[in-house]
Amino acid sequence: MVRGKIQLKRIENVASRQVAFSKRRNGLLKKARELSVLCDAEVSVIVFSQRGRLFEFSSHGMPKTMDRYYRHAKQLQIGGSDSDSHLQQQKLEAASMATKIEFLEQSKRKLLGQCSLSSYSSDELQDIASQLERSLINVRAKKAQLFSEQIRELNAKERLLLEEQARFCEKCGAKSWVQVTHEQENETYFSLSGNSSSEVGTELLIGLPEFRKF
Amino acid sequence: MVRGKIQLKRIENVASRQVAFSKRRNGLLKKARELSVLCDAEVSVIVFSQRGRLFEFSSHGMPKTMDRYYRHAKQLQIGGSDSDSHLQQQKLEAASMATKIEFLEQSKRKLLGQCSLSSYSSDELQDIASQLERSLINVRAKKAQLFSEQIRELNAKERLLLEEQARFCEKCGAKSWVQVTHEQENETYFSLSGNSSSEVGTELLIGLPEFRKF
DNA sequence: CCCACTATATATAAATT
């Protein structure tokens, strides 16, 4: 900008960088305010300095803008299904993927220390990843099967108990409280045990620790 | 700025306003990019035009920055918390979460293996792998917890049945077949439900060959 | 960290095409 064009790359000198940050940050926020006022637009700017200090401008309030941003993104995804929108979808997905990768990179530092898989080749790591995927499916299937068996056993036993109890009741001419409640709740409790394992993906993502926080 | 200072107020002429919006919007986004690159800062800009079109810049990914913003705001809030700022926090959190959901759902398919992962670096693949690993654990824990709860319910019900039946037996002076078999098998079948449910999955998983590799 | 100065690069309002 002055006395020598700047290069569009990180300023290496720390002091210069800090000064430039201060000036340009103010400039950016000023421009943002001008844009919002002059052109009647909704503008939000978020800036984090290297040391984590927050600077912001928001013409309509940050939550409102963030909310609108979310709704806009959602709309784009739902959008029509012409031939062209497929390309857009691809682009969106690619962008999302990059975003997701950033998330993973970020959460790595937070949640895990560095382990030493970095010596593996890309292909090897890909193999590991897909293997883990298959493992997940196998494990889930196996576990589901095991638990389902247990539950089936319990159900069978309970049926026996109920039948026997029914016989007792017949003899005694009374109806037990337990029998009544069981009839009410049986359906709800055991509907899960028979489901398939094909929806691994959804559950997997939902299970992400970072994701849970929100 | 040119040929007459601008006033910091809405441009009334519609055409002029739109032209100004286009130019200033580009300028703002450029400045934002420059700030992020030159000063190594995390910068996000969201602009909605009057007609609702979205323009954005985000140096580190919009969800990440929104997430960081939310967490930062939350931190600040710890000091004084009036009822209004709490509501705003809720909204912020919701918006942040929703955006994150959007991005995660969009990228779900790709991450879970339908695209070739070979274009990613070793580190990135490592992230994905360990994320899957941790996700696996979470999913497993959740499932185990769910099933354990079911089993615990069943056990509780069965105890009730048995007690009631015992009372019947007392009256009738007989011992039922079901009661006998239950006494034999109770230990084996139901040992899971008594102790902590979180360990069920781990034991299961460690026993599987696929998991050992990681 | 912020302020002030200055020389220059950039941004942009308005006119033109």
Place this chain on the structure above:
DNA sequence: TAATTTATATATAGTGG
């Protein structure tokens, strides 16, 4: 409607407090 030009306002790197 959008690109190009022009003239001027603004932003800002470098410098010194």
